[in-house]
Amino acid sequence: MSGHSTYEPKTGFERWLDARLPIVRIAYDSAIDFPTPKNLNYWWTFGGILAVCLMTQIVTGVILAMHYVPNGDMAFNSVEHIMRDVNYGWMIRYIHANGASMFFLAVYIHIARGLYFGSYKAPREVLWLLGCVIYLLMMATGFMGYVLPWGQMSFAGAVVITNLFSAFDQVIPGLGTAITTWLWGGFAVGNATLNRFFALHYLLPFMIAGVVGLHIWALHVTGNNNPTGVPVKSKADTVPFHPYYTVKDGFAIVVFFILFAWFVFFAPEALGHTDNQIPANPLVTPAHIVPEWYFLPFYAMLRAVPQKLFGVLTMFGAIGLLFAVPWLDRSPVRSMRYRPTARWFFVLLVLATLGLGWCGGMEPDDVVIRTGQTANGDPTGFTVTWLARILTTYYYAYFLLVLPLLSRNEKPSKVPDSISTPVLSGGGAALPAGAAAEPQKKG
């Protein structure tokens, strides 16, 4: 995949540039002529969607920063100023705020795609690890962005998340306090905290863009995985990226942005929280604090563990497992299409994660299955906390038990010999003439 180049500079200027900085060649080889498996389905369009999401956040974010004031006394009002007075400010802010949600929606689908089709397996481990780094940076960026409007939820979120590090006091007394004081620049979340969060919220998306560059570089070394998980065997298995996938990705991007636009124009506050319309007040915490929806599963894990340090470790460990998954799943079969047992465990993992998200949005003492009631009529029974404990256990078991054990004991179904085989009746032997031939090049 890498190494061969079919780019031929056409004009004198292109030849001149190609000899000095082969930038057009790189673009051509990676976005026009890049040989791509011919069987990629719509789950594969989310990479392109994510790239557009990142660009959207950067463009709208830089514009917001022209009007936003990162100061504890002025931040809230400056966001109101953007909403009411700045020309199209309401639209740009709603694109940015909902854009974060759309970005996370896309990244979760993208990660789930990788987990199902085994895209993390050799030789794509580094590609996968870079993706995990991007996800971590996204979480840091999203968290710090949510603090910027300096409403009550912004403030409570900043307090709770930074205080996670105070758990280190249980390892070395004083260590956690030293870390939180350092993060805050004071003895509590305050103006100094807001200021640095703004600086970092501006910086991190550009670091994400850098890691995305490495991610795509790694992709172009190994080439795409595909729904069968069978490596590309010959040219007959591929089509050039353009026009086949530029068009498919483009179509998916348009559909995705219709959903995005629906949120921006018809339900801009649906994913937000009303408490964030109240200016930050360090003396009062809202009655029911919840993080942004995309953090809810992890929040549920944190609350499921009654001990502070272990709660924090459980939460971070859940993300850590993603980094380890290439070495936990030893099955030689990549795609779960051909792993009839594993795919059901995968479906359960998705359900458990969604269930954890639901738990994260409820109160810990809310009763899921009612078995009785207290003297004053409150229901008792199986609580959200217990449900979250069961689901957290499953989440961990999937990575630490199911994947390692299954890769030894399961019996995969028959894997096709090549990408072309399963799509053609009769298998690879009796190909109708021309069916597996190289597709027509454009022009």
Add this chain to the structure above:
Amino acid sequence: MSDSIGLEQANAQPALGGGHGAAPGEEPSRRDFIHIAAIAATVGGAGALAWPLIDQMNPSADTLALASIEYDVSKVAEGQQAVVKWRGKPVFVRHRTPKEIAAARRDDHADLRDPATDASRVKPGHEATLVLVGVCTHLGCVPNFGGGEYGGWLCPCHGSVYDTSGRIRQGPAPKNLEVPEYAFTGPTKVRIG
């Protein structure tokens, strides 16, 4: 490893043969010394440079110089609490009822997560006044007055329950609500900090 050193030596000192190189088991050469010294200087220099860049995030001088505050506790009615801001944090000043004080003392030797007697958390002669940093020791939310099974505080975030002495009784928080440094400067005046 020894191979590459050999090559380097040969290039640097072609006429001297291997005389100045340290083959395994031999004395370290002058070149080894220069390598180690250079690396040590670089690491030390980088560390010295990094420290100001890290330490700038710690509280600045004006933040550290935050003055203490005075408060007149007679402003708080019995059974109520006031919340005042000190160093950016909420401080609870609670005027406890005799019943609340009795309940706190009764539990002095209960099975406490962070054992402390009620007497150790108030000033002698001022047992009705409880002064606490209003920051949940779990993840820092501000607990709600009067909530929870013990009538002390209930944290809205993850359900930590504190008693009328501010001691942790239920939920994920590991420690009692902190008693700040404070003193009575008059019969009803406290200085916090």
